Amino acid sequence: MNMHQIFSLLFVYKFYLIFLWLSETQGKILGFEKKHVGYKLDQLLVKKNLFKYVPVMKQECTKCPRLDPEVNMNVTQLLTSKGYPCEDYTVETKDGFLLSVQRVAHGLNNKNITNRPVVFLQHGLLCTSTNWVTNLINESLAFILADEGYEVWMGNSRGNTYSRRHRTLSPDQDEFWAWSWDEMGEYDFPAMIDFALNVSGKTSLYYVGHSQGTTQAFIQLSQNPEFGEKIKLFFALAPVATVGSIESPIRYLSALKDETIYEVLKRRDFLPSNRILDILADTVCRSKELRFLCANVLFLIAGYDTSNLNNSRLPVYINHTPAGCSVQDLIHYLQGYRSGIFRKYDYGSAEQNEKYYGQPTPPQYNVSRITAPVALFYGANDWLADLKDVALLIPKIQNLKAKIEIPQWNHLDFIWGENAATKVYNTVIQMIKDNP
Numbered sequence: 001m002n003m004h005q006i007f008s009l010l011f012v013y014k015f016y017l018i019f020l021w022l023s024e025t026q027g028k029i030l031g032f033e034k035k036h037v038g039y040k041l042d043q044l045l046v047k048k049n050l051f052k053y054v055p056v057m058k059q060e061c062t063k064c065p066r067l068d069p070e071v072n073m074n075v076t077q078l079l080t081s082k083g084y085p086c087e088d089y090t091v092e093t094k095d096g097f098l099l100s101v102q103r104v105a106h107g108l109n110n111k112n113i114t115n116r117p118v119v120f121l122q123h124g125l126l127c128t129s130t131n132w133v134t135n136l137i138n139e140s141l142a143f144i145l146a147d148e149g150y151e152v153w154m155g156n157s158r159g160n161t162y163s164r165r166h167r168t169l170s171p172d173q174d175e176f177w178a179w180s181w182d183e184m185g186e187y188d189f190p191a192m193i194d195f196a197l198n199v200s201g202k203t204s205l206y207y208v209g210h211s212q213g214t215t216q217a218f219i220q221l222s223q224n225p226e227f228g229e230k231i232k233l234f235f236a237l238a239p240v241a242t243v244g245s246i247e248s249p250i251r252y253l254s255a256l257k258d259e260t261i262y263e264v265l266k267r268r269d270f271l272p273s274n275r276i277l278d279i280l281a282d283t284v285c286r287s288k289e290l291r292f293l294c295a296n297v298l299f300l301i302a303g304y305d306t307s308n309l310n311n312s313r314l315p316v317y318i319n320h321t322p323a324g325c326s327v328q329d330l331i332h333y334l335q336g337y338r339s340g341i342f343r344k345y346d347y348g349s350a351e352q353n354e355k356y357y358g359q360p361t362p363p364q365y366n367v368s369r370i371t372a373p374v375a376l377f378y379g380a381n382d383w384l385a386d387l388k389d390v391a392l393l394i395p396k397i398q399n400l401k402a403k404i405e406i407p408q409w410n411h412l413d414f415i416w417g418e419n420a421a422t423k424v425y426n427t428v429i430q431m432i433k434d435n436p
């Protein structure tokens with residue numbers, strides 16, 4: 001991809017970005033060509049005669065395949081429709097964000113068990129708590145843990161579908177979106193963990209983070225190692241600290257200045273779960289030959305491993321993700337790609353950094369300060385948690401309980417892989433039992 005293409009890419013609506021990356025990398029399969037770069041999504045749909053799928057959805061649906069009802073369920077309904085309990089809580093962070101958190105008090109047939117250990121699950125970039133309940137009961141981590149006798153909590157990071165609320169700010173304001181994973185680590189992570197401990201009456205819990213869910217834990221636990229006393233064991237699935245070696249096409253954007261990206265994408269939310277995405281999930285994914293497209297719109301940032309993915313569940317995944325994050329969050333990853341350093345957000349100039357941090361460059365996170373026990377699980381083919389970055393992380397973890405590499409796996413196999421239960425979740429549960 002050359003600079004000219006990157007620029008033409010940026011001057012269209014943000015969702016089309018993904019679409020155009022698709023045309024660059026995988027487009028040939030669908031017949032998209034270079035000349036389509038610059039087209040708006042609706043023009044592209046017309047051009048490729050895909051629009052015919054759009055009206056079908058609302059009108060003559062006798063002809064179309066039945067959609068899985070889970071496509072339109074929210075996290076609460078995904079649990080309750082299967083007979084699981086789900087309590088929704090709102091957790092306020094120190095900087096005023098109102099986060100949606102779910103508690104699954106017990107499993108299908110074990111209401112009686114008392115004194116359940118607590119397991120907290122935290123999703124990654126552009127995702128939500130639905131990540132842990134969108135596969136079958138025997139394949140989704142939240143269901144499996146609840147049925148194994150654990151009390152399960154699931155967090156939602158600021159800015160995602162369920163956590164677009166703030167005590168004083170509104171998502172229409174730039175200020176609402178002025179954060180990255182720094183703030184998730186500093187505010188969201190401790191607020192949600194303290195809340196879960198308070199309600200459950202426990203002093204410590206097991207934490208399972210995926211992707212950005214691991215980043216926030218690395219941040220809090222390195223800045224404030226004493227917080228680690230609340231974490232019995234931290235399971236880091238697809239751990240993300242340094243990102244200097246990522247394969248994700250998102251890295252192409254790092255050639256641009258942060259200011260240029262802000263000018264185009266604005267200082268707001270990146271890829272919210274919106275109407276366009278609903279329409280795509282409802283319609284395009286029904287067509288067999290377009291399944292590939294759906295897989296890639298979603299998997300293009302995080303990579304894909306189609307052989308380990310249940311294709312008939314794609315509409316469910318796609319309607320729940322991408323679920324929104326801030327443009328600043330994305331830019332923080334691009335900064336990390338450029339620098340190869342795990343450090344705070346760079347405000348762009350020595351003066352600005354001086355203002356926020358009292359030093360001209362962003363302070364680094366020192367992962368070696370973490371005292372909590374950590375178990376790392378990483379895929380050999382992960383586009384966002386690359387083996388080279390993981391190799392930098394491993395020697396820094398003082399209390400390393402396990403490092404488990406899963407061959408072939410990419411970033412999203414940890415939540416949606418058909419073999420996630422056998423390859424990872426069973427090991428997680430065994431390690432919980434071995435570390436009471």
Ligand SMILES: *[C@@H]1O[C@H](CO)[C@@H](O)[C@H](O)[C@H]1NC(C)=O
Nearest residue numbers: 073074075076077088100162
């Ligand atoms: C899911 O939808 C139901 C019904 O509209 C609502 O009561 C519930 O609060 C929603 N859950 C979340 C987490 O937003």
Ligand SMILES: *[C@@H]1O[C@H](CO)[C@@H](O)[C@H](O)[C@H]1NC(C)=O
Nearest residue numbers: 108109110111112113114149
């Ligand atoms: C659960 O509790 C009910 C009544 O409280 C009791 O009849 C049943 O035997 C208990 N089941 C187990 C597995 O302990």
Ligand SMILES: *[C@@H]1O[C@H](CO)[C@@H](O)[C@H](O)[C@H]1NC(C)=O
Nearest residue numbers: 136138139418419420421422
């Ligand atoms: C879960 O159950 C389904 C249907 O019963 C089965 O096809 C699948 O192989 C099971 N998955 C695992 C990981 O056991």
Ligand SMILES: *[C@@H]1O[C@H](CO)[C@@H](O)[C@H](O)[C@H]1NC(C)=O
Nearest residue numbers: 191193194195196197198199
């Ligand atoms: C814990 O719960 C109690 C009662 O619900 C509440 O008053 C208190 O503020 C909570 N503390 C924290 C740290 O959430």
Ligand SMILES: *[C@@H]1O[C@H](CO)[C@@H](O)[C@H](O)[C@H]1NC(C)=O
Nearest residue numbers: 068136139310311312313418
């Ligand atoms: C794949 O998803 C479909 C639809 O939800 C389900 O019926 C089937 O059992 C799933 N297959 C596996 C192996 O999980």
Ligand SMILES: *[C@@H]1O[C@H](CO)[C@@H](O)[C@H](O)[C@H]1NC(C)=O
Nearest residue numbers: 364365366367368369370398
């Ligand atoms: C990072 O923390 C470790 C452990 O506390 C310490 O030995 C090391 O000096 C720290 N490194 C930096 C650069 O501060």
